[in-house]
Amino acid sequence: MIGKTLSHYEITEQLGKGGMGEVYLANDTTLDRKVALKFLPEAFTSDPERMARFEREAKLLASLNHPNIAGIYGLEQADGNRFLVLEYVEGETLQARLSKGALPLEDAFALCRQIAEGLEAAHEKGVIHRDLKPANVMITAEEKVKILDFGLAKAFSDDTQSIDSSQSPTLTEAMTRPGVILGTAAYMSPEQSKGKSVDKRADIWAFGAVLYEMLAGQAAFQGEDVTEILAAVVKSEVNLDLLPSKIHSRVREVISRCLDKDIKKRYRDIGDLQFDLGLVLSDPTGLTLPEEGIRHRTDPRKILLPWLMLGLAVICMAIILAIFLKNRSDVPIASHYAIPLLNEQVLETDTPSPLLSLSPDGRKLVYVGTEGGKRRLFIRYIDRDEPEPITGTDGAYCPFFSPNGKYVGFFSGIYLKKVSLSGGAPETLSVVPSVTRGVSWGDDGTIVVTSDPNGPLLRYTSSGQRLENVTKIDQGHGLSHRWPEFLPGGRSILYTRDMGEQLGEASIEVLSLDTGISKQLIAGGTFPRYVKTGHIVFARAGSLFAVPFDIDRLEISGEHVRVVENVLLEPDGAAQFDIADNGTLVYISGGLRESLRELVWIDRKGNVEPLPLPPRQYQGPSLSPDGRRVAVTINKGANSDIWMAELDAGSIIRLTTDPNEELTPLWAPDGLKIAFSSEMSGTAPQLHWLSVDDSANPEIIIKREGNIVDTPESFSSDGRHLAFTSFDLNGFTGPDQWTGSDILVASLNDSKWSYKPFANSQFFEHSPAFSPDNRWIAYVSDETGIEQVYV
Numbered sequence: 001m002i003g004k005t006l007s008h009y010e011i012t013e014q015l016g017k018g019g020m021g022e023v024y025l026a027n028d029t030t031l032d033r034k035v036a037l038k039f040l041p042e043a044f045t046s047d048p049e050r051m052a053r054f055e056r057e058a059k060l061l062a063s064l065n066h067p068n069i070a071g072i073y074g075l076e077q078a079d080g081n082r083f084l085v086l087e088y089v090e091g092e093t094l095q096a097r098l099s100k101g102a103l104p105l106e107d108a109f110a111l112c113r114q115i116a117e118g119l120e121a122a123h124e125k126g127v128i129h130r131d132l133k134p135a136n137v138m139i140t141a142e143e144k145v146k147i148l149d150f151g152l153a154k155a156f157s158d159d160t161q162s163i164d165s166s167q168s169p170t171l172t173e174a175m176t177r178p179g180v181i182l183g184t185a186a187y188m189s190p191e192q193s194k195g196k197s198v199d200k201r202a203d204i205w206a207f208g209a210v211l212y213e214m215l216a217g218q219a220a221f222q223g224e225d226v227t228e229i230l231a232a233v234v235k236s237e238v239n240l241d242l243l244p245s246k247i248h249s250r251v252r253e254v255i256s257r258c259l260d261k262d263i264k265k266r267y268r269d270i271g272d273l274q275f276d277l278g279l280v281l282s283d284p285t286g287l288t289l290p291e292e293g294i295r296h297r298t299d300p301r302k303i304l305l306p307w308l309m310l311g312l313a314v315i316c317m318a319i320i321l322a323i324f325l326k327n328r329s330d331v332p333i334a335s336h337y338a339i340p341l342l343n344e345q346v347l348e349t350d351t352p353s354p355l356l357s358l359s360p361d362g363r364k365l366v367y368v369g370t371e372g373g374k375r376r377l378f379i380r381y382i383d384r385d386e387p388e389p390i391t392g393t394d395g396a397y398c399p400f401f402s403p404n405g406k407y408v409g410f411f412s413g414i415y416l417k418k419v420s421l422s423g424g425a426p427e428t429l430s431v432v433p434s435v436t437r438g439v440s441w442g443d444d445g446t447i448v449v450t451s452d453p454n455g456p457l458l459r460y461t462s463s464g465q466r467l468e469n470v471t472k473i474d475q476g477h478g479l480s481h482r483w484p485e486f487l488p489g490g491r492s493i494l495y496t497r498d499m500g501e502q503l504g505e506a507s508i509e510v511l512s513l514d515t516g517i518s519k520q521l522i523a524g525g526t527f528p529r530y531v532k533t534g535h536i537v538f539a540r541a542g543s544l545f546a547v548p549f550d551i552d553r554l555e556i557s558g559e560h561v562r563v564v565e566n567v568l569l570e571p572d573g574a575a576q577f578d579i580a581d582n583g584t585l586v587y588i589s590g591g592l593r594e595s596l597r598e599l600v601w602i603d604r605k606g607n608v609e610p611l612p613l614p615p616r617q618y619q620g621p622s623l624s625p626d627g628r629r630v631a632v633t634i635n636k637g638a639n640s641d642i643w644m645a646e647l648d649a650g651s652i653i654r655l656t657t658d659p660n661e662e663l664t665p666l667w668a669p670d671g672l673k674i675a676f677s678s679e680m681s682g683t684a685p686q687l688h689w690l691s692v693d694d695s696a697n698p699e700i701i702i703k704r705e706g707n708i709v710d711t712p713e714s715f716s717s718d719g720r721h722l723a724f725t726s727f728d729l730n731g732f733t734g735p736d737q738w739t740g741s742d743i744l745v746a747s748l749n750d751s752k753w754s755y756k757p758f759a760n761s762q763f764f765e766h767s768p769a770f771s772p773d774n775r776w777i778a779y780v781s782d783e784t785g786i787e788q789v790y791v
Helices: 048-062 094-098 105-124 152-156 200-216 226-235 249-258 270-281
Strands: 009-018 021-028 033-039 072-078 081-087 137-139 145-147 315-319 335-339 356-358 364-371 374-381 396-401 407-412 415-420 427-431 439-441 447-449 458-461 464-469 480-486 492-498 507-512 518-523 526-531 535-540 543-550 561-564 577-579 584-587 600-602 608-610 618-623 629-636 639-646 651-654 662-667 673-678 686-691 694-702 708-715 721-728 732-734 741-749 752-759 765-770 777-781 788-790
Touching: 009 033, 048 072, 094 137, 094 200, 105 137, 105 145, 105 200, 105 270, 200 249, 200 270, 249 270, 356 396, 356 577, 356 584, 364 396, 374 396, 374 407, 396 439, 407 439, 439 480, 447 480, 480 526, 492 518, 492 526, 518 535, 526 577, 535 577, 629 662, 639 662, 639 673, 662 708, 673 708, 686 708, 694 752, 708 765, 721 765, 741 765, 741 777, 752 765, 752 777
Parallel strands: 618 662
Antiparallel strands: 009 021, 021 033, 033 081, 072 081, 137 145, 315 335, 315 584, 356 364, 364 374, 396 407, 407 415, 415 427, 439 447, 447 458, 458 464, 480 492, 492 507, 507 518, 526 535, 535 543, 543 561, 577 584, 600 608, 618 629, 629 639, 639 651, 662 673, 673 686, 686 694, 708 721, 721 741, 741 752, 765 777, 777 788
16 A cells, blocks of 8 residues: 555555554645545445445544544545545554553643543534543644544444444454454443443543543553453442542542443533543642542532531631742741631622622721621621621622722622721612622722623723723633732732633733733632732632732742632632731632532422432523423533533533523523523624524524623513513613613514513613413512512
8 A cells, every 4th residue: 555646645654453444644635734544444345334324424523623633534435445534643642651651640631631622522413432542542742632533433333233332453353243342441331341332421431441541550440351351340440549649539539430330320421520620620739639628519508617607717817928938838827817707697608709808907807798697798807806797788799998998899789889887878889780700999999890701801980980891802812801909009900811611721910001911920820919018819729829929010020839728719710818918818718619500300399309410500591391401501611501401311412602601591482492692793692592403503683782781581472572681781870870671572573573672761670571371571670679570
């Protein structure tokens, strides 16, 4: 073959040979690129039925387009030869790298994360690898992973075989006959080795075996021959003691769950596995945290230790001036003690962050608490024993101090407010239509806030009562800007740029208001706070770090050191701490926190039955008219998509892939379409819908000009009318000049949508619902001062 030209491919050398054919390197003279040609065995190509099925599979495999999957360019025939044209990947296989021993932790996790991303992309298209192993993972010179032979196992399989798995190139060609178990035994799942049908959980098993080998330096299941290896896979438990002794305990849990012989207990979805690993990967320095420093999955409201929830010693405070000495990571804390809450008072942990704020002089602490079932703000003076409630702050969240310490700002519902600590009623400043992602009060009275999980920094000024943009989101360089912090003088702002699904992808930036230019200061950090000693304190993987900062040049001027461990860190990047000008630090302990939820059935008696779906960041579920499917939003970092769960099958698929947020799914009465809110057609969320059978082509229902958020709420029973809530982000010019949230009704006539107002006043109207006969709409309004239901 070497030296021949087939079609427009010049064959230069042989790359490999095995039961699935021979592989050659070739030059594609048409596109001037190197490709790999896989020639199919003659016994295979001479079988018309198998060849026809192979062609069908190859078309599906060619649809895979992901940076971590080596692509299939085509299936061609020339001079009597049938061959696949594959992407040629230069580098070394993971098998070759593992021949030198176990990998460093950081290298292993960087590689396995890319493998998981490739698997997820394929699984979403219904493609299973079936032969994942180190020999099929190529690593380029840039440390990029390419998974080889994706899905070829099924394409090469014989319908008469008892299993649907692959033949490894390490096995002999004679093993292609029916009834022989194919595949590389050490990475085959128990169901695969028993000859049963397989699904994507077979790939998850193989992933766990590969991850184990990268960390332990040897295969998870071993034996002198294939029979012994298969026996070990079916009967033996993996030896976790061979893993590095100080490895994060969550990694052991991930591997154990991947390699669970009971397929029902194994991860159902590679995305859930990625989430668990992401909590470790968010900070490489956290890979070897001691086990007692890890927080396992639990109810977010129970994340604090039980003694915290009993109202005892819930907040730790440390005087840490000394720890900011340069190049010192072992400086002792000057003093450290706990602040008790009184009576039945508890911290309100199930509210937007942050939960606490410390005055600039370090003498006053404000936090969100609950007492007698009512949430409000409490203030505790450091030199006094008892906290006091702050009048007029019922339902408040996200407190923050003014620069002079005389006012406390906070959010209540959709309102940004402030209250004087010397007394008086709170004052409404503006409207923030979404849960805040941080706020900071500048020396000149300017307040900077993030109100959109995918949005920029916004500015409120005392001279004008609207919010205006301070930064601009560039989808290619950051999905959200959050957790702002004014630097002294008010001309620069620290903030977190959230890049994706994991906290480790976030970075800390600094914005110059004079030039409008931002630049990165710290990769892999969140929630920056400036200290007048000339340092930035920030959070990473449940710990706080301090790094010297040149405020004149806006540059980092030294190495960062860890200063406090086990600080509560929220999934959205909020760290539960604050620091005063004098170095007083207050924080809530807890480490990394998860916000996973379960979908459950609840009957009229209150009985709860979990749905057969893994815990994820679910939001806003909508049940299909036939009760067999659920449309739901799943949050992943700064992105949210609409997914659909098939309840009978216990499976879930993604319907939207736009980088913007897709929220609030709502089934149409015919069960064929789903309405939702999305920014994909503009700057503000607008009404869209998609066909369940053609989710790749969503359509806009109503496109409106301006900064307006539209949310679908209720279809009429005939599907011709859609009641929705509309919120004008620019509709607030003062406490008494605001259009509020309105209800509109869209109508479908001759395939075209039109709309008209239904309830539009200065009050807050929302949550409309059609009556079964379509003659009435029930909705909520606050026109009496409290929210009540109207018909």
